Amino acid sequence: MASGAAPRHGGPPPRNIPRPGRSLAVFALIGAALMAAVDEIVFHQILHWHHFFDRSTPGVGLLSDGLLHTAEVIALVAGGALYADLRRSGSLSPPHARAGFLLGLGGFQLFDGIVDHKLLRVHQIRYGVDVTPYDWAWNGAGLLLLLAGAVLAVRARRRTGGGGAGA
Template sequence: MPRAAPEPAFPIAAGILFGLGLGGFFDGIVLHQLLQWHHMLSSWYPPTTREALELNTLWDGIFHSATYVFVVLGLFLLWRRAHRGVLRWSGRWMLGAVLLGFGLFNTVEGLIDHQILGVHHVNETVARPLWIYWDLGFLAWGVAMIGAGAWLLRGSRAGARP
């Protein structure tokens, strides 16, 4: 007996991967490079010597490579679903999934790198006692994006009509 064609659906996982990657790109490009508030290991190895700056730049590149992989995986999932002809486009779900992924990036990266490991903090150009406030703002921004993404995705299933 032939199988029925799958019902068109929106690939939420692709949007989440896009959000994870975009969150990492924002952090790396804006906070590491443009504003130069921190580097990947700048709390452990402040970039005050050439060797420490080279080490931080290397780890910034490794970090950017990982965020690039998230975007490529998201693109692959989106392409695969579209190529099979079972993609239902939804701007609301895409935005919701991207916000969810971006917020997850901020929250997980903020908790692990800023709070647990302490490899860097959001804004290391301000006085050290103020670092925690920047870190908490980063976490709050992440939680707000998770909430906004979940709100956009709420009450919907990936296979339902938007």
């Protein structure tokens, strides 16, 4: 083995080599956590439209909001630490990070709109009104964010010549 070369087995990845898959994943986590925060702060706290879990007492609704808030803060802190590691090692891939951020934003919003609102019915966007326009707006915006992230991910992959999930 040449001097200074990293062993091929185990050990940390080489420094200053972009890691597209990790950059995408870290920023997807940050994007999902940020969208959860926006949802929780705007719709749960400011507008009082719903709680994360509305199928019980108001106390359980508040508890569920607190648990959602805890999860989003943990995800933001973890994402920030992982981002710092990417920066410190010189392995951040900005095009993949941008794609991941939009994928995370849209992925959370679409998951919430389809799974939480429609399949599990843990809450609706708003009560006492026809939810159809709210559903279209919420899910449409989530789909647009997801599609924009997918377009950026394809462009980033083409620009860098690959970059699978393990890269």
